[in-house]
Amino acid sequence: MTKIAIVGAGLIGRSWAYVFARAGMQVVVWDPEAAVLDRLDEDVCAMHARAGAHERAGDDPQGLPSRIRACPRLEDALDGADLVQENGPEVLDIKQSLFAELDRLAAPQTILASSSSALMASTFTQGLEGRARCLIAHPVNPPHLVPVVELCPTPDTDPDVMERAAVIYRDAQQVPVLLGREIDGFVLNRLQAVVLAESLRLISEGIVTPEGLDDTIRHGLGRRWAFMGPMETIHLNAPGGIQDYLERYGPTMARLSNDAARGEAFTADAARKAGADFSTDTREDIRARQEWRDGELAALDRHLLNRSANRS
Numbered sequence: 001m002t003k004i005a006i007v008g009a010g011l012i013g014r015s016w017a018y019v020f021a022r023a024g025m026q027v028v029v030w031d032p033e034a035a036v037l038d039r040l041d042e043d044v045c046a047m048h049a050r051a052g053a054h055e056r057a058g059d060d061p062q063g064l065p066s067r068i069r070a071c072p073r074l075e076d077a078l079d080g081a082d083l084v085q086e087n088g089p090e091v092l093d094i095k096q097s098l099f100a101e102l103d104r105l106a107a108p109q110t111i112l113a114s115s116s117s118a119l120m121a122s123t124f125t126q127g128l129e130g131r132a133r134c135l136i137a138h139p140v141n142p143p144h145l146v147p148v149v150e151l152c153p154t155p156d157t158d159p160d161v162m163e164r165a166a167v168i169y170r171d172a173q174q175v176p177v178l179l180g181r182e183i184d185g186f187v188l189n190r191l192q193a194v195v196l197a198e199s200l201r202l203i204s205e206g207i208v209t210p211e212g213l214d215d216t217i218r219h220g221l222g223r224r225w226a227f228m229g230p231m232e233t234i235h236l237n238a239p240g241g242i243q244d245y246l247e248r249y250g251p252t253m254a255r256l257s258n259d260a261a262r263g264e265a266f267t268a269d270a271a272r273k274a275g276a277d278f279s280t281d282t283r284e285d286i287r288a289r290q291e292w293r294d295g296e297l298a299a300l301d302r303h304l305l306n307r308s309a310n311r312s
Contacts, residue, residue, distance in 0.1 A: 001026055002168060005077045005110075007102065008087030009036045009070075012115050014043055015142040016085045021067040022144070023172040028069050030077035037070040044068050047144070050294065075105045083111040083168050085137065090116060095124035103130040111165050113137035113151075117189060120182050122154040132158040135165060138186050143174070145297040150186045152179045194260070200270040201261035210277040227304060 004020040006013050009031040021027045031037050044065050071077040078084060084106060088098050095116065102112050103125075112134045114121060125134040136152035143149065149169050153162055162178055169176040179186065185193065195217075202208050208216070224233050231242065238245035246253075281289075 002083075002171065003028065003081050004168075005030065005081035005084045005106075006087065007031075007074070007077070007084055007098070009040055009043075010087060012139065012141060012143065013085070013087035014040070014047065015144045016087065016115070016139070017068050018044065018047055018064070018144045019174065020085075020172050021064050024067070025172065026067055026069075028071045028077045028081070030071050030074050034072065037072060040068070040070045041065065050291065074101065078102070078106045078110065081106065081110050083113060083165065086112065086114045086116075090118045092119060092123060095119060099124050099128060099134065103128045103134075106130075108133075111135070111161055111168070113165060115139055117186075120154070120184060121152065122156070122182055125154055125156070131156045133161050135162060136186065137165065137169070137176075138188070139174075140188065142294065142297075145294055145301055147173065147175045147301070148177060148188070149174045150177050150179060150188060152182055152186050154182055197261040197263065197265040200265040200267075200274055203274050204265070204267070204270045210274050226300065227307075 002020075002025040004017075004025050004027045006017045006020075006027060006029040009017070009029050013029065013031070017027045017029050029037065029040055031040075048065055084102055086095075086098065086102065088094055095114070099112065099114075106112065108130060110133065112125075112130070114124075114134075114136050115138060116136055117138055121134055121136045125131045128134065131154065134154060135157050136150065138150040138152065140146040140148055151162055151165055151169070153159075166176040166178060177187065183190070199213050203210055203213055228236075234245040234249075235242040238248055
């Protein structure tokens, strides 16, 4: 049976533990804070309860929490692990120290994957004896409700490690996207940054309100993006497919792209204007909306799975 070691049991780490246990894998969780491990069972059971009828809980939903075990010693958590999912702070020196420990303690065949979204793996694995088994496995928050995971290598990552990791994530019902080389921000964050920059610019210049901007995505682009990407979208938006689309609309899109906002859009004034519609939200309001979001993501996930099953 596949064994997964979760290093760091915060929000992302707990969600990853849930993902792997849901797929029937044995999961051992380590965190440097004893209090975090002490409440792990409670947190997992609460996550399991919130998932509700919409969530994909695997063939043995009642046994899912029992497949997740807290472990106070890092070396014991790593013992026999096929893959380590690291979820430590996005601080370079902490990552460097942590991966040095993981490389020292884990068996040579164990894959070392980081959930990092802000640091490229080469910045904290360079010089490690086992750097060929290290990679980024970047999820979307929360991974148990959004299945994509970006697998980004370093220049030293063994291609076989990438393939082995992809098999494990597929077995865990995730959707691995294998990047051809290391790039800052990976794919998802680079796309998100571009959309955010132009969104802030349009709001700052008074062209659209924050609510109107969100409605444009929510009831426009987002409707299609829930089940197809931008490449398939344009392929279906012209009689002759993607090449036909680019011949027809490529010059217009190029002109708009050249005029689009970049890093200069991320200003204090833009933050103030973009946050105006949400200025009365308390931390409790935000937490409640996060729970609502997770419920909607679970329902969407179930709907898309059912649609996919019906098509096949």
